[in-house]
Amino acid sequence: MIQSKSLGRWLALGLIAGVTAVSAAPASAQSTLDTVKKRGKILCGVSPVAPGFSYADDKGVRRGFDVDICRAVSAAIFADPDKVEYVPLNTNVRFQAVQSGEVDILSRQNTWSFTRDASLGLDFGPVVFYDGQGLMAPAKLNVKSASELADAAICLLPGTTTLQNLEDFFRPKNIKYESVVFENSDEWRNAFFNGRCDAITTDRSDLASVRAIANDPSQYVVLPETISKEPLAPTIRQNDPNWRDILNWSIYTLIGAEEKGVTQANVDEQLKSEDPEIQRMLGVNGDFGKMLGLDNKWGYNIIKSLGNYGEVFDRNLGPKTRLGLTRGPNELWTKGGLLYAPPFR
Amino acid sequence: MRVDAMSGTRLLYNLRFRAILYQVIAVGSIVLLGLYLFSNVSQKLAEQNIATGFGYLSREAGFVISQTLIDYKPTDTYGHAILAGIVNTVWVSAWSVVLATVLGLVVGIARLSSNPLLALLAFLYVEALRNVPLLLYLFLWYALIVTSLPAVREAWEILPHVFLSNSGLTVPSLVWTGTHTVVLLALVLGGVLGVFVHRRATAQRISTGKTRMIWPWVALALLAPPMLAILVMQPDLTVSLPEKGRFRLTGGAQLRPEFTALLVGLALSASAGIAEIVRSGILSVRKGQWEAARALGLRDGLTMRLVILPQALRVIIPPLTSSYLSLFKNSSLAIAIGYPDLVMVSNTTMNQTGQAIEGIAIFMLVYLGLSILISLFMNWYNSRVALKER
Numbered sequence: 001m002i003q004s005k006s007l008g009r010w011l012a013l014g015l016i017a018g019v020t021a022v023s024a025a026p027a028s029a030q031s032t033l034d035t036v037k038k039r040g041k042i043l044c045g046v047s048p049v050a051p052g053f054s055y056a057d058d059k060g061v062r063r064g065f066d067v068d069i070c071r072a073v074s075a076a077i078f079a080d081p082d083k084v085e086y087v088p089l090n091t092n093v094r095f096q097a098v099q100s101g102e103v104d105i106l107s108r109q110n111t112w113s114f115t116r117d118a119s120l121g122l123d124f125g126p127v128v129f130y131d132g133q134g135l136m137a138p139a140k141l142n143v144k145s146a147s148e149l150a151d152a153a154i155c156l157l158p159g160t161t162t163l164q165n166l167e168d169f170f171r172p173k174n175i176k177y178e179s180v181v182f183e184n185s186d187e188w189r190n191a192f193f194n195g196r197c198d199a200i201t202t203d204r205s206d207l208a209s210v211r212a213i214a215n216d217p218s219q220y221v222v223l224p225e226t227i228s229k230e231p232l233a234p235t236i237r238q239n240d241p242n243w244r245d246i247l248n249w250s251i252y253t254l255i256g257a258e259e260k261g262v263t264q265a266n267v268d269e270q271l272k273s274e275d276p277e278i279q280r281m282l283g284v285n286g287d288f289g290k291m292l293g294l295d296n297k298w299g300y301n302i303i304k305s306l307g308n309y310g311e312v313f314d315r316n317l318g319p320k321t322r323l324g325l326t327r328g329p330n331e332l333w334t335k336g337g338l339l340y341a342p343p344f345r
Numbered sequence: 346m347r348v349d350a351m352s353g354t355r356l357l358y359n360l361r362f363r364a365i366l367y368q369v370i371a372v373g374s375i376v377l378l379g380l381y382l383f384s385n386v387s388q389k390l391a392e393q394n395i396a397t398g399f400g401y402l403s404r405e406a407g408f409v410i411s412q413t414l415i416d417y418k419p420t421d422t423y424g425h426a427i428l429a430g431i432v433n434t435v436w437v438s439a440w441s442v443v444l445a446t447v448l449g450l451v452v453g454i455a456r457l458s459s460n461p462l463l464a465l466l467a468f469l470y471v472e473a474l475r476n477v478p479l480l481l482y483l484f485l486w487y488a489l490i491v492t493s494l495p496a497v498r499e500a501w502e503i504l505p506h507v508f509l510s511n512s513g514l515t516v517p518s519l520v521w522t523g524t525h526t527v528v529l530l531a532l533v534l535g536g537v538l539g540v541f542v543h544r545r546a547t548a549q550r551i552s553t554g555k556t557r558m559i560w561p562w563v564a565l566a567l568l569a570p571p572m573l574a575i576l577v578m579q580p581d582l583t584v585s586l587p588e589k590g591r592f593r594l595t596g597g598a599q600l601r602p603e604f605t606a607l608l609v610g611l612a613l614s615a616s617a618g619i620a621e622i623v624r625s626g627i628l629s630v631r632k633g634q635w636e637a638a639r640a641l642g643l644r645d646g647l648t649m650r651l652v653i654l655p656q657a658l659r660v661i662i663p664p665l666t667s668s669y670l671s672l673f674k675n676s677s678l679a680i681a682i683g684y685p686d687l688v689m690v691s692n693t694t695m696n697q698t699g700q701a702i703e704g705i706a707i708f709m710l711v712y713l714g715l716s717i718l719i720s721l722f723m724n725w726y727n728s729r730v731a732l733k734e735r
């Protein structure tokens with residue numbers, strides 16, 4: 001009896017040890033590109049629900065700005081933007097999901113910051129959206145500036161560095177305030193709409209969607225201050241330079257195409273363009289695709305399936321959408337914005 | 346030589362030795378497995394350049410926690426912030442346990458009432474509360490408070506200087522200083538002394554059969570320490586009155602809606618379970634006990650208090666321990682409605698530092714440790730109650 005019991009115990013132990021040994025095998029032995037090609041699809045970490053950035057449409061198809069970033073990479077690799085499997089991640093596990101290889105790209109409104117870059121074993125791609133934390137208050141409170149918010153209660157979400165930014169902004173001004181922190185974004189919005197808080201804070205792009213949900217958006221005003229820099233950039237594992245190049249240049253293709261006037265509609269015509277940089281970008285000339293380990297038509301495939309950065313922005317976030325955002329700092333450098341792609345040469 | 350070999354073999358066939366050997370091997374392999382997992386994780390984290398260790402606990406937290414019992418400022422460390430979270434968790438759990446026990450006892454007894462209306466009400470109470478997930482109730486209580494009460498700028502002044510709004514109940518408060526703490530401690534000391542004197546007097550009355558007037562002594566024991574403390578410390582009696590500021594009420598003390606909703610949610614849900622435990626405990630006491638007590642001329646209330654409940658406790662305590670434990674662990678749902686408990690503070694910390702493994706390890710250890718403390722206390726109490734078995 002004793003023996004059979006302990007045998008069972010040993011078996012269980014052996015099983016556990018075996019499983020851990022297998023799962024502990026390094027995931028980074030193979031390059032990400034090879035893994036992705038063999039798998040036939042990219043694993044892309046996105047927000048479960050974020051209007052404009054990542055959401056499922058009425059047919060259950062995932063759409064949004066963040067989603068399009070992964071689709072661009074998919075188009076570059078597979079000549080098909082839909083070879084992507086989306087993994088909805090909440091803020092608490094998103095970086096662990098990249099670290100552990102659960103996703104190949106994290107495109108989830110994540111802010112690029114020093115600690116994340118230096119201590120989490122992560123690399124960040126180019127900034128795809130320049131955001132900043134802002135505050136919104138009911139119009140009837142007649143608040144003109146965030147500096148007037150002494151003793152106010154402010155509703156926020158714990159997921160990001162929002163809480164720390166708020167403190168960094170108010171502490172030097174010696175302003176005391178009450179923070180009411182919600183894990184659940186419905187509770188968070190409702191608490192603000194019901195007057196539990198005098199102001200609500202999150203990234204400005206997100207404030208736009210909160211305001212869009214309100215019964216009467218005109219009752220709420222976004223305060224002028226941007227209290228933090230939130231450069232949103234897709235995130236990948238460290239130590240895979242090739243994968244990083246693919247991500248970087250897929251995004252630069254979107255931006256570069258806008259700069260050169262290449263659009264989804266005219267990309268076939270542009271194949272005949274005399275501009276040598278367009279020729280290299282679209283793979284008519286040179287072997288840029290091969291240098292990345294991709295098909296030479298990778299750039300053409302991105303623009304053909306998604307359009308350029310401006311088209312991606314307008315489709316998901318622009319003035320005609322529910323979010324109604326203007327380009328602001330997300331305009332091309334030639335038009336006074338911050339978007340700048342290095343040269344294709 | 347032959348003898349040695351024999352004894353070696355004999356040892357192997359010795360049942361006792363083998364039993365111990367198996368235990369050692371089992372424990373040893375679990376420890377080894379743990380060590381292997383630990384070293385594996387640390388090695389992988391190091392390979393991926395992911396920061397590890399608990400060094401971050403002494404770095405500045407830099408975020409506000411709005412409702413803390415202990416002093417906490419954003420310039421304090423992450424360790425201090427987590428401690429404030431632990432204290433908040435314990436604070437709300439402790440009040441919920443008290444409230445749930447009282448409610449559960451009352452409802453459990455009411456379930457057995459001979460008054461059909463009362464019994465039905467108690468039945469409905471129990472079924473309504475225990476058949477819906479606690480999280481939904483938390484949302485409900487919180488939404489009720491936040492949507493049905495007026496915003497703070499239109500707060501109801503229900504008594505002079507007492508305001509009720511969807512930001513909570515605000516009352517005038519003493520400006521608390523060290524001297525007040527001393528008086529409070531003296532008050533507790535008085536209470537302990539009072540109970541002690543009363544017990545001594547009762548014991549004496551039982552052993553000697555003489556009744557003496559004891560209330561002056563009890564009163565003296567109760568009142569002397571706080572009186573003395575007030576005379577010596579001369580506490581400052583400045584009162585802070587809540588006033589309407591531009592956004593909020595300033596001054597006074599505040600019972601916030603997040604705390605209230607969590608307290609009510611935890612206590613009500615747990616009380617439904619406790620009511621059933623109490624009912625089963627009472628039903629476990631044989632009918633003969635009731636009849637015997639009535640035969641002695643005890644009224645129903647006294648019968649319940651002196652005869653039935655003490656015997657029912659033996660059945661009640663073990664499942665009650667589980668109820669308390671789940672209440673304590675359920676307090677982690679606080680995060681849904683914005684009460685800064687341990688989990689919320691840990692989450693913020695993990696998000697800021699990115700060190701999730703350490704953060705989760707800390708809060709698991711804290712929940713484990715405090716749960717074990719609760720079990721130990723309840724087991725101790727159980728053994729005290731059980732000893733009275735005859």
